[in-house]
Amino acid sequence: MKKFALVMLVLVMAFAVTACGSKDDAADPIKIGVQGPISGQWALEGTGFVRAVTMLAEEINADGGINGREIQIIQGDDKGDPKEATLVAQRLVNQGVVAVVGAYNSTATEPASAIYNEAGVLHVTPSSTATGLTEKGYDQFFRTCFLDDRQGLFAAEFMTGTLGAKKIALIHDNTTYAKGLADWTKIYLEELGAEVVFFDAIVPGEREFGPTLTRLKNVNPDAIYFTGYFSEGGLLLKQARDMGITSTFVAGNANNNADFIEIAGIQNAKGAIITTEPIPTDIDYPEARKFIDDYQARYGEMPPSIWTLSAADAFRVVVEAIEKTQSTDKDKLANYLHNTMKDFPGITGPITFDEKGDRLGTVHRAYIVNEKGEFVPYSN
Amino acid sequence: MKPLWHKLTEMIGRTQKVWYVALLILVLVFPGMTTSYWTDVAFFFGLYILLGLSLNIIVGYAGLFNLGHAAFYAVGAYTTAILNTVLGIPVLYLLPISALAAAFFAYLITKPILHLRGDYLAIVTIGFAEIVRISLINNIGGLTGGPNGLLGISRPELFGMRLYTPTHFYYLVWFLVIMVILAMVRLEDSRLGRAWNYVREDELAAEAMGIDATRTKMLAFVVGSALAGVAGNIYAAKMTMIAPESFGFWESVVIFSIVILGGMGSIPGVVVGAFGMVVWPEIFRGFAEARMLIFGAAMVLMMLFRPQGLWPSPRARRAMESQKKSRPSAKAGTA
Numbered sequence: 001m002k003k004f005a006l007v008m009l010v011l012v013m014a015f016a017v018t019a020c021g022s023k024d025d026a027a028d029p030i031k032i033g034v035q036g037p038i039s040g041q042w043a044l045e046g047t048g049f050v051r052a053v054t055m056l057a058e059e060i061n062a063d064g065g066i067n068g069r070e071i072q073i074i075q076g077d078d079k080g081d082p083k084e085a086t087l088v089a090q091r092l093v094n095q096g097v098v099a100v101v102g103a104y105n106s107t108a109t110e111p112a113s114a115i116y117n118e119a120g121v122l123h124v125t126p127s128s129t130a131t132g133l134t135e136k137g138y139d140q141f142f143r144t145c146f147l148d149d150r151q152g153l154f155a156a157e158f159m160t161g162t163l164g165a166k167k168i169a170l171i172h173d174n175t176t177y178a179k180g181l182a183d184w185t186k187i188y189l190e191e192l193g194a195e196v197v198f199f200d201a202i203v204p205g206e207r208e209f210g211p212t213l214t215r216l217k218n219v220n221p222d223a224i225y226f227t228g229y230f231s232e233g234g235l236l237l238k239q240a241r242d243m244g245i246t247s248t249f250v251a252g253n254a255n256n257n258a259d260f261i262e263i264a265g266i267q268n269a270k271g272a273i274i275t276t277e278p279i280p281t282d283i284d285y286p287e288a289r290k291f292i293d294d295y296q297a298r299y300g301e302m303p304p305s306i307w308t309l310s311a312a313d314a315f316r317v318v319v320e321a322i323e324k325t326q327s328t329d330k331d332k333l334a335n336y337l338h339n340t341m342k343d344f345p346g347i348t349g350p351i352t353f354d355e356k357g358d359r360l361g362t363v364h365r366a367y368i369v370n371e372k373g374e375f376v377p378y379s380n
Numbered sequence: 381m382k383p384l385w386h387k388l389t390e391m392i393g394r395t396q397k398v399w400y401v402a403l404l405i406l407v408l409v410f411p412g413m414t415t416s417y418w419t420d421v422a423f424f425f426g427l428y429i430l431l432g433l434s435l436n437i438i439v440g441y442a443g444l445f446n447l448g449h450a451a452f453y454a455v456g457a458y459t460t461a462i463l464n465t466v467l468g469i470p471v472l473y474l475l476p477i478s479a480l481a482a483a484f485f486a487y488l489i490t491k492p493i494l495h496l497r498g499d500y501l502a503i504v505t506i507g508f509a510e511i512v513r514i515s516l517i518n519n520i521g522g523l524t525g526g527p528n529g530l531l532g533i534s535r536p537e538l539f540g541m542r543l544y545t546p547t548h549f550y551y552l553v554w555f556l557v558i559m560v561i562l563a564m565v566r567l568e569d570s571r572l573g574r575a576w577n578y579v580r581e582d583e584l585a586a587e588a589m590g591i592d593a594t595r596t597k598m599l600a601f602v603v604g605s606a607l608a609g610v611a612g613n614i615y616a617a618k619m620t621m622i623a624p625e626s627f628g629f630w631e632s633v634v635i636f637s638i639v640i641l642g643g644m645g646s647i648p649g650v651v652v653g654a655f656g657m658v659v660w661p662e663i664f665r666g667f668a669e670a671r672m673l674i675f676g677a678a679m680v681l682m683m684l685f686r687p688q689g690l691w692p693s694p695r696a697r698r699a700m701e702s703q704k705k706s707r708p709s710a711k712a713g714t715a
Contacts, residue, residue, distance in 0.1 A: 039672055077665075082619055082626055083424055087662065090417035090546065107529055110621040132531040174517055176527040176623070183526075 029072040030065075030328060032057070032318060033092035033121075034311075035102030035112060040079035045104050048308035049126065050075050053101055053315045055298055056291075066323050082107045089115040097121055098328040101314040104307065106130035106176055113141050120330045122337075124318055126310035129177060134356040140334040142357040144313040144346065146277075146364070148177070151253060152184025154364040155225055155275045160192045162366070162378075163248060163273075165222035169198035171212070171236070173228035181227040181252050197221050202232060209239050217245050227252040229305075234263025241268040253277060253306050253364075256375070266373040273368050277306060277348040279375055282365075285345040287316075306348070313346040320344060407554055411547040419546040421662050423618070426553035427611055428658045432638035432650035433560055434607035439636065440645030440693070441573060442600035443580030445502040448509030449635045452605035454516065454627035455482045456612025461530040461622050462523050471536040471617045475610060482609025483602045490601040494594055509632055516624040529623025536617045549618050556614070560607065564647050576600055577695070641682065643689025643696055652690045656682075 034053045036046035050073075057071045065071060074095055076088035085108035092100055093115060099122035103109045109128035116123040117138040124142045125133070131147055159165045168189055172182035179201070186196050197219040202209055213236075216224070224240070224247050226233050233255040240249065241264075251260070253276035261269040283289075291312055295303050303309055320341065321333040338357070343350040349363035366378035411419045431453060438446045456478040463469045463477065493504045519526035535544045536552070543552060567573050575596045578586035583593050616622050638657050642649025661675050682690065688700045 080625070082621065082623070083615075086619070087417065087420055087424070090415070090420045091665070094415045094417045105625075107621060107623040107625060110531065111619045114620065130528050130531070132528075136532075174514075174527060176529075176625075179517075179527045 456609030486605030643692035
């Protein structure tokens with residue numbers, strides 16, 4: 001037992017020494033944090049955040065920075081885990097960030113937002129859609145994504161109205177986002193008088209959806225709405241068509257990716273519809289096109305998901321606020337974002353925040369896959 | 381076996397006393413010496429010591445391979461979250477209730493599976509943990525909030541003081557860690573602790589000596605799960621939001637690794653194991669992407685060169701040595 005005490009003592013001291021070493025503040029550049037799952041199951045998304053923000057920051061620095069000050073990006077990997085998220089948040093606060101873009105999933109954003117709120121750090125999440133996040137009265141918390149219910153409403157109205165579907169099948173993948181979207185869509189569909197004939201989940205990462213599709217085929221829906229991600233979406237569509245299911249295939253904004261069409265194959269994807277924020281190439285703002293072109297030129301691939309664009313917007317909003325207020329004071333920044341900024345030209349459409357920090361308006365649109373395998377705006 | 385008073389006098393013997401007092405002072409002043417980030421790391425260090433100690437009862441003492449410990453942790457956390465958000469019961473009152481709920485749950489699910497041994501039990505516990513996680517996602521009874529989890533768990537209050545800073549939680553968790561370690565030291569050599577040892581080493585012989593093996597194993601699960609329930613309560617209070625993804629298979633693996641890394645059945649082993657699993661990756665945070673690589677390599681090396689754990693219990697150490705000397709195959713199942 002004596003040995004135990006001795007070793008513990010050494011451990012604690014080593015711990016304290018490392019701890020002291022990490023204190024430093026020489027705040028010349030403006031420090032902005034990016035928090036997200038850089039490793040782990042959502043590494044693709046977190047890497048997208050970091051890449052988008054780093055690229056934009058370097059462009060700004062090359063042009064002389066914001067108000068003559070350089071931007072320094074500090075990244076924090078939370079693996080999508082709430083406990084790592086608190087640690088990342090504490091660490092970023094200790095490193096003196098003035099604003100943070102992140103985290104990816106709502107459960108990681110929640111504990112982090114409390115820490116940023118207490119520390120007075122501007123916090124913009126690109127992708128956490130849980131409704132409760134903005135209900136806590138944090139005045140420096142914003143999100144550049146829309147809540148699940150907005151897209152759900154759009155999808156429900158689109159399928160029952162424009163497509164005239166009566167019997168609708170909903171498929172999600174049990175992730176927070178996909179299930180949330182499916183739940184909301186179900187609520188609105190039932191309000192609009194449509195019948196939800198199928199409501200089930202597939203397992204992300206799986207390659208074979210035969211059992212689910214067999215049951216789906218039996219109920220013969222007019223339309224299928226898939227709320228999960230493109231890698232499963234493409235496969236699901238392909239296998240559905242292979243099995244002779246001819247229902248209209250509609251998918252949520254996580255399928256807004258060229259790989260969706262590639263995985264499904266053009267002959268299957270043709271006529272598939274996605275509900276999403278406007279596609280960047282479809283927005284008139286030069287910022288949107290430029291972002292996509294730059295991203296592709298630099299990293300050799302399209303942004304992995306809509307959330308990458310949303311992260312870029314979160315960062316651009318932060319920069320805009322710092323630039324316009326000539327300040328890094330969180331009250332001034334928050335006030336600017338809440339009250340002054342209207343229709344900021346975002347990559348995902350015009351951005352305006354309400355008093356809670358949620359994004360106003362619905363910008364969702366429907367796109368259909370044409371013969372050449374491109375997303376084109378849906379028209380009757 | 382030493383009498384209890386002997387053990388106690390030994391523990392507060394003069395030379396030890398100095399070290400323990402120094403250690404206690406360090407634990408007490410630690411938050412003052414460092415940043416809120418490292419205080420939070422120390423909080424999670426403490427929380428995982430609790431979880432490690434709780435699984436150590438099941439895996440270390442009783443030798444039951446439980447790879448689904450996150451399920452009991454989840455029951456504790458969700459009991460706290462549901463009773464707090466729906467009925468508004470203060471979080472700290474729910475601490476014993478969470479422990480009871482997790483213990484009761486353990487009683488229910490382990491009753492039919494206790495006769496399974498080794499890997500079979502491990503597989504069944506993995507299955508149970510997955511059922512729990514998926515049930516939480518599917519929002520059973522409309523209570524668990526589905527994949528979004530439960531939000532808005534209130535902060536605990538102690539003697540009229542609201543606990544919310546990293547420092548508050550640090551003291552709360554380390555107070556519990558010290559209490560639990562003291563209890564574990566006593567438990568190890570208690571009648572029950574010894575019974576667990578007998579059952580682990582040779583169930584048949586234990587029964588021949590009048591030990592009710594099923595009841596003894598059940599008690600290991602119940603006591604271990606109760607402690608996991610306590611950890612769940614603290615976690616819910618600290619996070620104010622819980623969701624099924626925090627209680628997945630990976631969480632069970634981390635807790636299991638803490639026990640294995642340190643050495644099964646060893647209290648200091650759990651502390652060292654928790655340090656390795658929780659604090660070690662934080663120290664390497666600066667390496668960004670290579671961080672988990674370094675961590676994984678360290679784990680592999682550890683298992684190659686110290687299969688008995690970093691700090692094996694004296695009993696396990698003796699067993700390893702005698703195994704090397706004379707009986708190469710007799711204990712193949714427990715190493």
